[in-house]
Amino acid sequence: MSSLEFTPPKYVQIVHALQERITEGTYAPGELLPSEARLVREFGAGRSTVVRALQILTMQGWIGREHGRGSFVKGVPGGSTERSHAGASAFDAAETATETTITHAGRAAVPPAIAHALGVPADSPAILRQRLVSDDSGASELVSLWFPLDIAEGTDLHAPEPITIGVKGHLQAIKQARPARIVERLSARQATEQETSLLQLDKASPVLGVMATVLDATESVIAVADIVLPGDLHELEDSYPAS
Incomplete structure (x- = not known):
């Protein structure tokens, strides 16, 4: 690996992985995402890291979050979607x-x-x-x-x-x-x-x-x-x- 390359932090990796799945249709609009506990196991991350990734996806318009329901897909947002906020x-x-x-x-x-x-x-x-x-x-x-x-x-x-x-x-x-x-x-x-x-x-x-x-x-x-x-x-x- 060259000195200019690096591995993004775990929460960024989770954001990118879920964005890719939504873009490809693996998770369709209206569909519930896997639970936080399941995402923790899948990505080998702490719960706070998963929650942070979901918060970023919510702010960017990829998903919605409802108390008692969990996180659901809204779809690929229009316009500029990758800004850090x-x-x-x-x-x-x-x-x-x-x-x-x-x-x-x-x-x-x-x-x-x-x-x-x-x-x-x-x-x-x-x-x-x-x-x-x-x-x-x-x-x-x-x-x-x-x-x-x-x-x-x-x-x-x-x-x-x-x-x-x-x-x-x-x-x-x-x-x-x-x-x-x-x-x-x-x-x-x-x-x-x-x-x-x-x-x-x-x-x-x-x-x-x-x-x-x-x-x-x-x-x-x-x-x-x-x-x-x-x-x-x-x-x-x-x-x-x-x-």
Whole structure:
């Protein structure tokens, strides 16, 4: 294997495998997918890895999920179907998986890039909620969610305990803050010292950074998600019409 090749993380492999089966008609529209327990056995993955793959397929429009019924096929979605939606996933994900560790929850000084996205001066205070996510390959992403103080006021975003319904659900329930649009920007760069330590990277390892600004219907910023992915464990793919 050349130095430019790598094996995608397990959840990406599951996403691609299920997409291929839906595209080929192995799983027809309206048909139930195998249960999570069966997918765990088939792919030799942890339950949280399978759930993460199903969440991505749901956000991309390949499948639907209903409580008490399971996951069912919707079909091949139209338009661009391979986008990562990393910001939506980070904002929506529950924090209860055993592979998720809250590494910071509370006030922090906003770095310049985040400050620009939040529309505040650099080093202004904001609420930072940071978590480290692992999968079968080890530490797979570092998610830092930044919130304006007025958005975080009266919530549990500063608390170190996991938010079981996810940040999105928590803000909707407490503050009636509903995202209407997410703007993502992808960059490749060297990892910082903190990222190298938390993600257990070699020194000078590259990372993929996704900065996602979450906006409400009035275009006010609800949150900024800064997602760091080890460059040798992730690939982001997009597919769209040429015309």
